[in-house]
Amino acid sequence: MLRLFIGDAVPEADLRSLVQRSYATFAAKEVIPVKRFGELFIAELFHGPTLAFKDVALQFLGNMFEYILSKTGDTLNIIGATSGDTGSAAIHGVRGKSGIHIFIMYPDGRVSPLQERQMATVPDANVHCIAINGTFDDGQRVLKEIFNDMPFKRSRHLGAVNSVNWARVLAQVVYYFWAAFRAIDETGAEQVQVAVPTGNFGDIFAGYIAKKMGAPIKRLILATNENDILSRFFNTGEYSRGKVSPTLSPSMDIQVASNFERYLYYRVGCDSARVRELMTAFAKEGCIRLPGKDEDFAAGRGDTAATLAAIKDFYGKYGYILDPHTAVGVSVAQSLPLQGVPTICLSTAHPAKFSGAITQALGSDLAKHPALEALKSLELRRVKLEPQRDVIEHYVDEQLALS
Ligand SMILES: *Cc1c(COP(=O)(O)O)cnc(C)c1O
Numbered sequence: 001m002l003r004l005f006i007g008d009a010v011p012e013a014d015l016r017s018l019v020q021r022s023y024a025t026f027a028a029k030e031v032i033p034v035k036r037f038g039e040l041f042i043a044e045l046f047h048g049p050t051l052a053f054k055d056v057a058l059q060f061l062g063n064m065f066e067y068i069l070s071k072t073g074d075t076l077n078i079i080g081a082t083s084g085d086t087g088s089a090a091i092h093g094v095r096g097k098s099g100i101h102i103f104i105m106y107p108d109g110r111v112s113p114l115q116e117r118q119m120a121t122v123p124d125a126n127v128h129c130i131a132i133n134g135t136f137d138d139g140q141r142v143l144k145e146i147f148n149d150m151p152f153k154r155s156r157h158l159g160a161v162n163s164v165n166w167a168r169v170l171a172q173v174v175y176y177f178w179a180a181f182r183a184i185d186e187t188g189a190e191q192v193q194v195a196v197p198t199g200n201f202g203d204i205f206a207g208y209i210a211k212k213m214g215a216p217i218k219r220l221i222l223a224t225n226e227n228d229i230l231s232r233f234f235n236t237g238e239y240s241r242g243k244v245s246p247t248l249s250p251s252m253d254i255q256v257a258s259n260f261e262r263y264l265y266y267r268v269g270c271d272s273a274r275v276r277e278l279m280t281a282f283a284k285e286g287c288i289r290l291p292g293k294d295e296d297f298a299a300g301r302g303d304t305a306a307t308l309a310a311i312k313d314f315y316g317k318y319g320y321i322l323d324p325h326t327a328v329g330v331s332v333a334q335s336l337p338l339q340g341v342p343t344i345c346l347s348t349a350h351p352a353k354f355s356g357a358i359t360q361a362l363g364s365d366l367a368k369h370p371a372l373e374a375l376k377s378l379e380l381r382r383v384k385l386e387p388q389r390d391v392i393e394h395y396v397d398e399q400l401a402l403s
Contacts, residue, residue: 054089057168062093081139129382172206201257223332234299311361
């Protein structure tokens with residue numbers, strides 16, 4: 001699958017080795033186990049080092065970056081601001097890689113203790129965690145200011161690992177085929193449908209590409225929590241910004257989805273001028289409308305009550321604990337009319353990462369994972385800095401000079 005996009009830019013043996021090393025860090029033998037529960041299949045995407053699906057893309061991306069840098073002799077200094085999960089997956093993707101440093105800012109005291117531990121206990125010298133004295137928005141603002149400081153950006157070889165990175169999308173395309181084939185092997189069906197807990201539209205966009213490539217997917221089920229700009233769009237044709245509200249599935253608490261433009265491009269017949277028109281109108285008015293319906297998608301919203309009910313119900317029936325993001329997908333999939341094909345729900349995180357939601361749903365903290373327990377005894381390694389451009393830039397220079 002990767003080869004179709006990479007062409008001969010990376011020789012066969014090198015690509016194989018990159019892939020093998022990337023997924024050797026996954027704790028499951030199959031990398032992504034696909035398990036059957038009654039009528040539903042669950043594809044567990046969370047066996048990577050941070051126990052969330054972003055590892056699937058970022059483990060590969062880290063190795064790919066290192067490989068390319070070793071060929072060109074360049075260096076890359078990644079800088080990012082996180083409200084939680086993306087930062088840790090990015091750190092674990094590039095820790096210990098040569099030619100790369102990573103600087104991650106997060107709001108001090110405003111990420112969960114577990115999220116902080118997943119980032120700030122990583123011992124590699126190329127990992128730099130910065131707890132800023134401010135909010136997530138302060139982090140985003142400083143990041144923008146640093147990226148707008150062109151002389152600094154160029155001379156320090158700064159880069160980002162955000163969710164529009166094509167290599168990330170690419171790595172995710174593969175598991176749609178894999179999961180579909182597993183469910184087809186099991187059932188003899190010809191097609192499947194895949195439910196995807198959605199935030200930034202990165203994961204499900206990969207599913208859309210897989211479907212376009214010919215994966216036996218009848219339709220994709222887009223599942224959001226209360227932050228439902230995308231499920232509203234696929235049901236009504238109206239894409240309009242709302243306010244972000246915090247939920248039990250925080251990695252889906254977004255309003256404007258960065259990969260959505262890519263989808264729009266296909267939706268309007270690959271007319272990039274039209275995409276630009278639409279996005280300009282959206283930036284100005286906070287709302288656009290598209291006529292017609294895309295039969296590749298069904299969509300729905302699973303709110304807090306539905307999330308908790310899905311966790312409880314699934315545990316009662318199968319003794320299996322869904323994380324709250326996965327529960328949104330399961331709940332939406334179960335709320336839609338059956339299609340006569342097997343349903344696969346993508347499971348995007350291990351439930352032990354979200355013990356608060358699990359306790360709320362099941363009455364006690366039943367989900368544990370040894371990797372998370374082990375973090376509790378490790379020392380935190382981070383600096384606390386003010387969210388100011390000159391302060392952060394000075395710190396970056398200081399650290400790069402040390403290395
Ligand atoms: C990032 C994330 C999502 C949302 O994925 P998108 O690609 O942003 O749509 C869902 N669940 C978990 C656990 C995540 O970390």
